[in-house]
Amino acid sequence: MTLTTAKRLTQYAHGGGCACKIPPGELEGIVGDLIGSVPITDPAGELLVGLDDGDDAAVVAIQDGLATVLTTDFFTPVVDDPFDWGRIAAANALSDVYAMGGRPVVAVNLLGWPRDVLPLELAAEVLRGGLTVAHEAGCHLAGGHSVDDPEPKYGLAVTGLADPDRLMRNNAGRAGLPLSLTKPLGLGVLNNRHKSTGEVFQQAIDTMTALNRDASRAALEAGVECATDVTGFGLLGHLYKLVRASGVSAVIDAAAVPYLDGARDALRDGFVSGGTRRNLDWVAPHSDLGGIDGDEALLLADAQTSGGLLIVGEIPGAPVIGELVPKGDYAISVR
Template sequence: MLRLTHYAQGGGCACKIPAGELENVLAGFGLTPPKNPLGELLVGTETGDDAAVVRIEGDTAIVSTADFFTPVVDDAYDWGRIAAANALSDVYAMGGRPLVALNVLCWPRENLPYEIAREVLKGGADVARQAGCHLAGGHSVNGAEPMYGMAVTGLADPARLMRNNAGRPGLPLSLTKPIGSGVLNNRHKATGEMFPQAIDIMTRLNADAGRAALEAGVRCATDVTGFGLLGHLYKLARSSDVTAVLDAAAVPLMEGAREAVRDGYVPGGSRRNLEWVAPHTGIGSTDEETLLLLADAQTSGGLLIAGEIPGAPVIGELIPRNRHTIMIR
């Protein structure tokens, strides 16, 4: 079997530029507003939220995002499904519904046959169809490593947006998917072992979770991807000017994730996530194994919600800001 994961240095959202490095690049990078814009920018780059949002008329806003990455699994069809679910997730995390998507494909045409690219695109198309999202073309380039994802446009009610800076003290924190895909995918890349439960979770759309959050009146949420649970929680708490208290024992884990950490299959991206948040985190007596799992770089993870919805475990709470942005107990 052709090992797609061996054609890329990283895999999935673990191949993202480290959050700390990215913030240094963007520091002081102010964007000048356009002349005579057609809509009002409601969510831009200020808090590093999941997508941009522009109000085009009273109760209608456009949600816009793009996400792509290198192979996270060896099966081309599954990779396409995972990448599509991951890209669509940004729209759900903002409280929107996906409307139309465009494929983004980078392909090493001299090293990988186009038949494999076709399977990747088929996987993405099937997930877009499941989401009720139009798929209308896209863009492709030749490159050294295979990459795939989507640019997605969605619609949302500007009065019901879910943002990462809307957290308030007293709100519980809920998580809609277990974590651990980073270490399991890294084990898969190294050994070829298959983890069907991880693929099932990564291909699961966050549509139902997003809808349930809106029905529950949630106004603060984000999705958990390459910066890990700790990284995305740090961004949420920092942007909301609160402290997040995380109950490590309550965080759901994928089957086999803890064993993968113990056996040494920790992606570099997960370690970099932990290095980034560590100066802002009170870890208490939390062991390194658990910390690495909490920082594990996820691909197509769940929604982290400041609130409660049916079926999602409560993993902590938001409290008034103190000297730590995150406290683990």
């Protein structure tokens, strides 16, 4: 852990990373009327996954045995180092394709930059970071779009390919199956501490820049049909969307959930984002949290950036943190 001496990008944005998302309850109110509202004549392909269940990406079947997976994700700086921010934002955007069981093929940049405030050399470093991770993923990064923006923002629009018969969807969960988590939690509180103090947490950077590619492949090989990635709505928020879409409930073993080193210290010292508190407010009415204290509940709702996959099933190296059960009085119970 060191103190950054570079120009602090996080100070030029009101929020950071996926914690700056519009709260889940408000977002559903915005997009609710769009679901199935405008029928398409002569569509180019069958829409397999759309807005209905708030899944990670859109999927369109384009021919027998082949579907396109499309997503976009961008956010304000989550770390001060521009190269690392670019890497994190790219890994986060690619994750939505992996969460659906797809393989990213091509992406384009999305860049907002306060050109009269921050040097363009920093923007070039952000783009270089994104390119580095895209190349690691075997994904072309070709062009994109930029705007002059009061706050810096960066991300990707990604197109991938998938087998339409082997998708991982958030509405395919079945009671009796285990829940596995492929990355530890705690990114939100560590990132918030970084924004507030300038402390650099390499364990958080390493986690956020790690691709979910291998976990996605392992899940497909294991026959997994249901998964989602854990980002701005926290573990509880993304799990709630999954069980609601699947018509089941979930039981979480709080002691089995992994956390990054320093996460509990950051929570203890008060580095909790507004996004995390809004996540908890959203899921609490649908959850039995009586088995844990308020701090543990905040960690489970912690707004992650470029988090891991939440898999309905088991894969090597990913701890089992709970299971799906028949639908009950609560969508989620934590013990």
